[in-house]
Amino acid sequence: MTSSARALFRALILVATMTLVVASSAFAQIPGTNGNGAAPAQPAAPTDPLGRETPAGMVAGFIAAAAEQNYERAAMYLDLSQEKDAWGPSVAQQLQRILDRGGVVFSRLRLSTEPQGDQDDSLPPEQEKFGMVRTDHGTVDLIAQRVEGKDGVKIWLVSARTVSELPELSRTVVSSSVDKLLPYALRDEYRFAGVPIGHWIAVIVLAFVCFGAVWLITGAIGFIILRLRRSTGDSRIRRVLEASALPVRLLLTAWALRIAMTLAGVAIVARQHLSGAIELLGWVALSWIIWRVVDSLAAFAIDRMTLRGRLSMLSAVTFIRRSVKFVIIAFAIIVGFNALGYNVTAGLAALGIGGIAIALGAQKTIEHLVGSLTLVTDQPMRVGDFCKFGDTSGTIEDIGMRSTRVRTLDRTVVTVPNGALAALQIENFSRRDKFWFHPILELRYETSSEQIRTLLTSLREMLLDHPDVDNDPARVRLIGLAPAALKVEIFAYVHAVDGDTFLEVQEDLMLKILELVEAAGTGFAAGSQTVYVARAKGAAQRQGGDEDAPGTGSDGAKVRGGIPERV
Numbered sequence: 001m002t003s004s005a006r007a008l009f010r011a012l013i014l015v016a017t018m019t020l021v022v023a024s025s026a027f028a029q030i031p032g033t034n035g036n037g038a039a040p041a042q043p044a045a046p047t048d049p050l051g052r053e054t055p056a057g058m059v060a061g062f063i064a065a066a067a068e069q070n071y072e073r074a075a076m077y078l079d080l081s082q083e084k085d086a087w088g089p090s091v092a093q094q095l096q097r098i099l100d101r102g103g104v105v106f107s108r109l110r111l112s113t114e115p116q117g118d119q120d121d122s123l124p125p126e127q128e129k130f131g132m133v134r135t136d137h138g139t140v141d142l143i144a145q146r147v148e149g150k151d152g153v154k155i156w157l158v159s160a161r162t163v164s165e166l167p168e169l170s171r172t173v174v175s176s177s178v179d180k181l182l183p184y185a186l187r188d189e190y191r192f193a194g195v196p197i198g199h200w201i202a203v204i205v206l207a208f209v210c211f212g213a214v215w216l217i218t219g220a221i222g223f224i225i226l227r228l229r230r231s232t233g234d235s236r237i238r239r240v241l242e243a244s245a246l247p248v249r250l251l252l253t254a255w256a257l258r259i260a261m262t263l264a265g266v267a268i269v270a271r272q273h274l275s276g277a278i279e280l281l282g283w284v285a286l287s288w289i290i291w292r293v294v295d296s297l298a299a300f301a302i303d304r305m306t307l308r309g310r311l312s313m314l315s316a317v318t319f320i321r322r323s324v325k326f327v328i329i330a331f332a333i334i335v336g337f338n339a340l341g342y343n344v345t346a347g348l349a350a351l352g353i354g355g356i357a358i359a360l361g362a363q364k365t366i367e368h369l370v371g372s373l374t375l376v377t378d379q380p381m382r383v384g385d386f387c388k389f390g391d392t393s394g395t396i397e398d399i400g401m402r403s404t405r406v407r408t409l410d411r412t413v414v415t416v417p418n419g420a421l422a423a424l425q426i427e428n429f430s431r432r433d434k435f436w437f438h439p440i441l442e443l444r445y446e447t448s449s450e451q452i453r454t455l456l457t458s459l460r461e462m463l464l465d466h467p468d469v470d471n472d473p474a475r476v477r478l479i480g481l482a483p484a485a486l487k488v489e490i491f492a493y494v495h496a497v498d499g500d501t502f503l504e505v506q507e508d509l510m511l512k513i514l515e516l517v518e519a520a521g522t523g524f525a526a527g528s529q530t531v532y533v534a535r536a537k538g539a540a541q542r543q544g545g546d547e548d549a550p551g552t553g554s555d556g557a558k559v560r561g562g563i564p565e566r567v
Contacts, residue, residue: 047153048149048151048153048155050073050076050077050155052077052149052155052156052157053115053153053154053155053156054111054112054113054114054115054117054156055111055112055117055118055128055130055144055156056108056111056112056113057113057156058077058130058144058155058156058157058158059105059106059111059130059131059144060108061077062074062077062092062095062158063105063268063269063272065077065092066092066096066194066268066269067193067194067195067269067273068194069194071088071089071090071092071093072088072089074089074092074093074096075088075089075091075092076088077092077157077158078091078092078095078157078158078163079145079147079157079158079159079160079163080160080163081160082160082163082164083160083163083164086163091163091166094166094167094170095158095163095166096268096269097170098133098166098169098170098173099131099133099268100176100265100266100267100268101173101174101175101176101179101265102133102134102135102173102174102175102176102262102265103131103132103133103134103142103173103268104131104132104133104134104262105130105131105142105268105271105272106129106130106131107275107276107279108275108276108279111128111130112128115154117144117146117156123143126145126146126147127143127144127145127146127159128143128144128146128156129141129142129143129144130142130143130144133169133173134173134174134262135169135172135173135174136172136174137172140165140169142158142162143158143159143161143162144156144157144158144159145157145158145159145160145161174265175265176264176265176266177263177264177265178198178199178202178264178265178266179265182196182198182199182202183198186198186201193269193270193273194269195267195269195270195273196267199266199267199270200270202261202264202266203257203261203266203270203274206257206260206261206264206266207253207257209260210253210256210257210260211249211253213256214249214252214253214256215249218245218248218249218252222241222245225241226238226241240292240293240296240297242296243292243293243295243296244288244289244292244293244296246288247285247286247288247289247292248285248289250281250284250285250288251282251285251286251289254278254279254281254282254285255282257278258271258275258278261274280336283332283335283336284332284336287328287329287331287332290324290328291325291328294321294324294325294328295321298317298318298320298321301317302317302318305317318383318398318399322400380426380428381396381399381426381428381430382396382399383396383397383398383399384396384430385428385429385430385431386428386429386430386499387406387426387427387428387429387430388426388427388429389416389421389424389425389426389427390424392406392408392414392416393408393409394406394407394408394409394414395407397413399418400418402417402418403415403416403417403418404416404418404421429499434470434493434494434495434496435493435494435495435496435499435502435505435506436493436494437469437490437491437492437493437494437505437506437509438489438490438491438492439490439510439513440479440487440488440489440490441487441488441489441490441513441517441524442482442484442485442486442487442488442524442525443455443485443486443488443517443522443523443524443525444485444486444522444523444524444525444526445484445485445486445525446522447486447520447522447523451520451521451522452478452486452488452520452522454520455488455516455517455520455522456476456477456478456488458516458519458520459476459488459490459513459516460474460475460476462509462512462513462516463476463490463492463509466505466508466509468494468495468496468505469492469493469494469495469505469509470492470493470494470495473491473492473493474491474492474493475489475490475491475492476488476489476490476491477489477491484525485524485525486525490513494506494509
C-alpha cells in the first residue's frame with residue numbers, strides 16, 4: 001500500500017469511527033474498582049524524554065536537533081553500539097549531509113506513530129523504514145531499529161546497519177545541484193530556521209517553476225480534451241475541467257515541488273519544515289477538486305432531470321451533494337490536522353466523559369439527519385411542491401440536511417426540523433393527477449320530475465362532452481330530498497396541470513350548470529324559514545271571554561289575536 005493510499009485509508013477510518021469513539025469513550029473512562037470501591041492506582045509508564053518511542057518521534061527529534069546544529073543531541077537518535085571508535089556528533093552531521101544531498105525522509109503521514117511501528121511493511125517487527133538515499137548505484141533504504149534504552153524504555157534509533165553504511169553513502173550519494181549553484185555566503189554563512197538562506201531562495205524559485213510548468217501542461221491537456229469533445233456536444237467534461245482546473249494545478253504543484261526539492265538537493269531540514277505545509281496544500285487541493293467535481297456533476301444532473309421532467313429527483317440530488325460536501329469537510333479537517341502533526345485519533349479518544357455530552361447534544365442532530373434521509377428516500381415531497389403537514393400549508397423551498405423551509409400562503413417562511421417533519425402526515429397537493437369536481441345542487445321543490453330527468457340528462461351530456469373532464473367516472477344523481485330542496489350530486493374528475501387551470505375549468509363547468517338549470521325551467525332553492533304563531537287564549541278570557549278582543553300584555557303592549565302590538 002502506497003503512502004497516499006495508506007493516509008487516505010486512515011483518514012476514512014477516522015471519519016467512520018468518529019461516532020463510535022464518542023459513544024464508546026464513556027466506557028473507556030469508567031475505571032475498575034477494588035474492594036473499597038476506589039479505582040486502583042496505576043503506575044505511570046516511563047517515557048523517553050527525547051520522544052523516541054515511535055518512528056515518527058525519532059525522525060522529528062533528529063531533524064529538530066540537526067536544524068539547531070546540536071549534533072550531540074542528534075547523535076542520541078543513532079545506534080552507535082557497533083561503532084566503537086566513532087564520534088557521535090560527527091556521525092550525525094554526516095547523516096545530515098547525506099540527507100541534504102540526495103536523501104528522502106518520509107512524511108508524518110507515512111511514518112508510524114505507534115510504539116510498535118508499522119507491522120505490515122514486510123520488515124521484521126523491530127525494524128521500520130523511515131527514508132531512502134539516492135546514490136550512483138540506485139537507492140538505499142534507511143532503517144530504524146527498536147532497542148531497549150538505558151531506562152528500560154523501548155526506543156527507536158537509526159539502525160546500526162544504516163550507521164555502518166554512512167561512509168559508503170557519503171561517497172556515492174548524488175551531489176546537490178543547489179549547493180553547486182549557490183555562492184559560499186548563501187550556502188554556509190547565513191541561515192534561517194537551521195537552513196541556509198540560499199536553500200530557501202531555491203525553494204521559492206522551484207515553487208514558481210513547478211507552478212508555471214504545471215499550468216502550461218494542464219492547459220495544453222485541457223485544450224486538447226475540449227477540442228476532441230467539442231463535436232459530441234457533451235458539456236460534462238467541460239464543466240468538470242473548468243471547475244477543477246485550479247485545485248488540480250495546486251495538487252500537481254505540491255507533488256512536483258516535493259520531487260523537485262529532493263532532486264535539486266534542498267536541505268533535509270527545509271524539506272521537513274515544508275513537508276507538513278505541502279501535504280496540507282495537497283489534501284486541501286484534493287478536497288477542493290472533489291468539491292468542485294461534486295458541484296459540477298450535481299448541476300449537470302439537475303439540468304438533465306429538469307429537461308426530462310424528473311423533478312422528483314431534484315431534492316435527492318441536492319441532499320446527496322450536501323452530504324458529500326459534509327464528508328469532504330470532515331475528511332479535510334482530519335487529514336489537515338494529521339499533516340500538521342496533530343494526533344486526531346488521540347484527541348477524539350481523549351474526549352472521555354465529554355463525549356457523553358457531545359453524544360447527548362448530537363441526538364437531535366442525528367434525528368434530523370435520519371429524517372432527511374427518510375425524506376430523500378421516500379420522497380413524499382420535493383422542492384416546489386405545495387404541501388400540508390400539521391397546521392402548516394405552503395410551498396417547499398428547500399430540503400436541507402437538518403431542516404426544511406416552507407413558504408406559506410402569507411408569504412412567510414417556516415422552518416421545520418426534518419426529524420419532526422418525517423413523523424408528520426404530509427398531504428402533497430402537487431402530486432394530484434386529477435382534480436375532484438364535486439358540487440351538490442339544491443333545486444326547489446316546485447321542480448317537476450320531468451324537469452329533473454331532463455336536467456340530469458343534460459348535465460351528464462355536458463360532463464361527457466367536456467374535453468377536460470374524465471369520463472370515468474362522470475356521474476350525476478338525485479341523491480336526496482332535503483327539508484328545503486332536492487339534492488343533485490355531480491361527481492367527476494378534471495384533468496389539469498395545476499390548481500389555476502382547475503379553477504378555470506371549474507368556472508366553465510359552473511356557468512354551464514347555471515345555463516342548464518335555467519333551460520330546464522327550474523331554479524335553485526332559496527333559503528326560507530317557517531314561523532308558527534299561537535293565540536294567547538288565557539289573556540282574552542280574562543278580558544271578557546272574547547278571544548278577538550284586544551288585551552294588554554305584561555309589558556304594556558296590546559294583544560290582538562295572539563299577536564302583540566306595541567302602544
